[in-house]
Amino acid sequence: MEAMFVIGLADKAHVPILTISEMSPSLLSLHSSYLFQIEQQDYYLAQVEAISAIVQAFGWKExxxxxVNNGYGEVLIASLTNSLQKSYIRVPYLSAIDFSATDDAIQKELYKLMTMQTRVFVVHMTPRVASRFFAITKEIGMMDEGYVWIVTAAIANLFNSLDSSFMGSMEAALAIAVEKLDSTLFGFITNVRNGSNNVTDLENFGISRNGEKLREALSNVKFNGVGGDEFKLVGGGELEASSSSPFEIVNVIGNSERNIGFWTPQEGLIRNLDAKNSSVTAKGIIRGIIWPGDSFSVPKGWEIPTNGKKLRIGVPVKDNGLSEFVKVIHDHATNSTKVTGFCIDVFNAVVEALPYALPFELIPFENSSDDDEMAGTYDELITQVYYGKFDAVVGDTTITANRSMFVDFTLPYTESGVTMVVPVRDNRKKNAWAFLKPLTWDLWVTIFCTFLFIGFVVWVLEHRINIDFTGPLLYQIGTSxxxxxSTMVFSHQERVESNCGRFVVIIWIFVVQILVQSYTASLTSLLTVEQLRPAITDVHHLLKNRLNVGYLKGSFVHEMLKDLGFHENQLKIYKSAEECNELFTKGSANGGIDAAFDEVPYVLHLLGTYCSKYAMVEPRFQTGGFGFVFPKGSPLVGDISRAILNVSEGGQMRKFENAWLNRSSCEDSNNNNAAKVSSSASLGLESFWGLFLVVGVSCLIALIICLATFIYDNKQILSNHNNSSIRRRVGKLLKTFTEKDLSAHTLKRRDSCVTSCPATSAPSASTPCPPISPSSNTDSSFSGILDAHHQHKPAAQEPSAAITVTGIQQIKPHRSL
Incomplete structure (x- = not known):
């Protein structure tokens, strides 16, 4: 209002008005031709960006x-709030002080600020109000260690006004404009009306003789300012905008000030104007700062409220169930309360990991009439933080989307999710046909068919040249x-003579060895290793058969089960792992349960208590896990979350789990035991189809080579056109294929061996005799040898013929030869 009044007088008297401070939009809207604004048009925006950069650089979150509660203060504060929020810096409270506030009113507002956690303040006032404000601030102790005060240029320029050289430079600007005027034109043209001689009468206010020329002269002033920028006024009496105008950042120490750096739109925070640094942190950029209380350490920006109370932390009461997580013990003799448990140990370890002390007291959320009964649900406990009854909640509180709308959670310190737990049963194969279970039926059928195929292929490759595969049809089939x-147990005794046959048998024996080893390992696992499998693996099975399920008392899981489709009469409540076990023992038929739904930490505790009796099964419904609860925007959330990570990574969390949740006693047997076992332990065809493909290709190649060689060797049969049709020739070729190849060297070697071996001696190393199969009794070669032998006997030795024959029978080799 004062500025508006003065601008109005300037217009009447034609006297230029120069302002070197911020101008609110309401004053600029007057459009006075005699008002010159010696501040840049983007001054507001640039200043709030500089302040926001300082707050970001030191890591303050609030x-x-x-x-001042008028147009002067509101304009900049609105811009500052927007800038801070864009940088994810909270503004929990706006402290507005009336322009005419008394010292008592200012003191009352300061005491209100002291009760808050935030310790970083940005002050934007007129110098007159600021002088009283900071005097009271120092008097009540808010200039002690831990506080941060940032003042805007409106107050900072007050310190610069004491610098005579600065004032001199401002006056010399004004002087350049005045020198261009006629010195004889100073004075006013009086405007006396109605004969009044009252000099204070605004109606008689005079008009400056040279005001118009002075205004014109000021409009044409150009010079280089202190910062090196050109000083030039543009249309409307405003200073021409400069993109390089810096802000100086000073540290006020007593009655003096000390430069610690600059802020420019291009470089941000820098130590010197000629320095180039693109870093966004204050460390190493701004010179060392002496903070309130003569401290050199950067304040963290918040403190526990100085209202003489510790942090009030609410804890749930477990109703004598699952007390391993939170256990409240009342000692009525000493009228004291002790709280222990897994969650409490974790929180104590987290507080110890903080870089500062955090005093707190644990307050059970219980009924006044009954110490062992919780005063409400977990949602109601968390609501107490929202309404300010508790400063935090520590316990087995699950992070959910609905709850996070009213409070803030730290990072989870347990495994997350809600899962189904069911009894397990031993599925070890104890029936008479257990030996068939290691392999699936499709694999058994494939193996059997492959054995038949291999027998056929070997017969095709060997029957014409190998005496072991000759004889009557049934004998040949049986031998093949x-x-x-017999290759399955590696007990085959027949020799393989052809190269193609040997190639096929080598490949097949390799495959058989893999199949035998796999079968042995799978059978051993099925018969000796404990196979625990869930009794129920599907939620739909529970719904379809209307089986009962259980959940923990007071848990949000109740609503989740209703959403899944369970009726209220199917839902059974338990308070502890022991009660849950009793319900499982009864079963749905006797008023018990066949499955339970609970959060993973509770399920792991159940598995640790009853080793190998229960198992987790999929699906798992995602939740946030257990977290600590704080009010919205609490600065403790970030520090506590980082401390949780330190505790988890340091191995302390595992120690607490073993101590409270029985994790170590059943680690081997649980370890997500039957929950994650595959649906079938049998080996299937999908694991071996590559081997069968190799066998098939090998056999096909061998057959093609064998048949091609046979056709080539007997091509005269097909090429003989004399008195024979194609059908006859093909039939003759097939008949030839079923007969022995007497020209084969393998049959000749056997004949020569039998002829050369003495009748009364065994084969020697120099004349090895191959074994003769029983089928040799029907072999024509062998008969021929006997005939030849009788033809060369002397007539006088007729009685010895039986001896000779007997001798031949004696040299008939055993299989081992």
């Missing part, structure tokens, strides 16, 4: 602006099947 199936 700021409280303190300003015997050879094929």
């Amino acid at each position: 700021v409280v602006p303190v300003y 099947l015997w050879f094929s199936f």
Whole structure:
């Protein structure tokens, strides 16, 4: 209002008005031709960006602006609030002080600020109000260690006004404009009306003789300012905007000030104007600062409220169930309360990991009439933080989306999710046909068919050149099947003569060895290793058969089960792991349960208590896990979350789990035991189809080579057109294929061996005799040898013929030869 009045007088008297401080939009809207604003048009925006950069650089998360409650203060504070919020810096409170506030009113507002956690304040006031404000601030102790005060240029320029050289430079600006005027034109043209001689009468206010020329002269002033920028006024009496105008940051120490750095729109925070640094942190950029209380350590920006109370932390009461997480013990003799448990140990370790002390007291959330009964649900306990009854909640409180709308949670300190737990049963195969279970039926059928195929292939490759595969049809079939199936236990005795046959048998024996080893390992696992499998693996099975399920008393899981489709009469409540076990023992038929739904930490505790009796099964419904609860915007959330990570990474969390939740006693047997076992332990065809493919390709190649060689060797049969049709020739070729190849070297070697071996001696190393199969009794070669032998006997030795024959029978080799 004062500025508006003065601007109005200037317009009447034609006297230029120069302002070197901020101008609110309401004053600029007057459009006075005699008002010259010696501040840049973007001054407001640039200043709030500089302040926001300082707050960001020191890592402060909350700021409280303190300003004069009029148009002068409101304009900058609105811009400052927007800038801070864009940088994710909270503004929990706006402290507005009336322009005409008394010292008592200012003191009352300061005491209110002292009860808050925030310790970073941005002050934007007129110098007259600021002088009283800071005097009272120092008097009540708010200039002690831990506080941070940032003042805007409106107050900072007050310190610069004491510098005579600065004032001199401002006056010399004005002088350049005055020198261009005629010195004889100073004075006013009086405007006396109605014969009044009252000089204070605004109606008689005079008009400056050279006001118009002075205004014109000021409009044309150009010079280089202190910062090196050109001083030039543009249309409307405003200073031309400069993108390089810096803000100086000073540290006020007593009655003096000390430069610690600058802020520019291009470089941000820098130590010197000629320095180039793109870093966004204050360390190493701004010179060392002496903080309130003569401290050199950067304040963390918040403190526990100085109202003489510790942090009030609410804890749930477990109703004598699952007390491993939180346990409240009342000693009526000493009228004291002790709180222990897994969650409490974790919180104590987290507080110890903080870089500062955090005094607190644990307050059970219980009924006044019954110490062992909780005063409400977990949602109601968390609501107490929202309404300010508790400063935090520590316990087995689950992070959910609905709860996070009213409070802030730290990072979770337990595994997250809600899962189903069911009894397990031993699925070790104890029936008479357990030996068939290691392999699936499709694999058994494939193996059997492959044995038949291998027997056929070996017969095709060997029957014409190998005496072991000759003889009557049934004998040949039996020998081929015997050879094929005996490879399963590596007991085959028939020799393989052809190269193609040897190639096929080598490949097949390699495959058989893998199959046998796999079968042995799988059978051993099924018969000796404990196979615990869930009794129920599907939620739909529970719904379809209307089986009962259980949940922990007071848990949000109740609503989740209703959403899944369970009726209220299917839901059973338990308070502890022991009660849950009793319900499982009864079963749905006797008023018990067949499954329970609970959060993972509770389920792990149940598995640790009853080793190998229960198992977790999928699906798992995602939740946030257990977290500590704080009010919205609490600065403790970030520090506590970082401390939780330190405790978790340091191994302390595992120690607490073993001590309270029985995690170590059943680690081997649980370890997510049957919950994550595959649906079938049998080996299937999908694991071996590559081996069968190799066998098939090998056999096909061998058959192609064998048949191609046979056709080539007997091509005269097909090429003989004399008195024979194609059908006859093909039939003859097939008949030839079923007969022995007497020209084969393998059959000749056997004949020569039998002929050369003495009748009364065994084969020697120099004349090895291959074994003769029983089928040799029907072999024509062998008969021929006997005939030849009789033809060369002397007539006088007729009685010895039986001896000779007997001798031949004696040299008939055993299989081992």
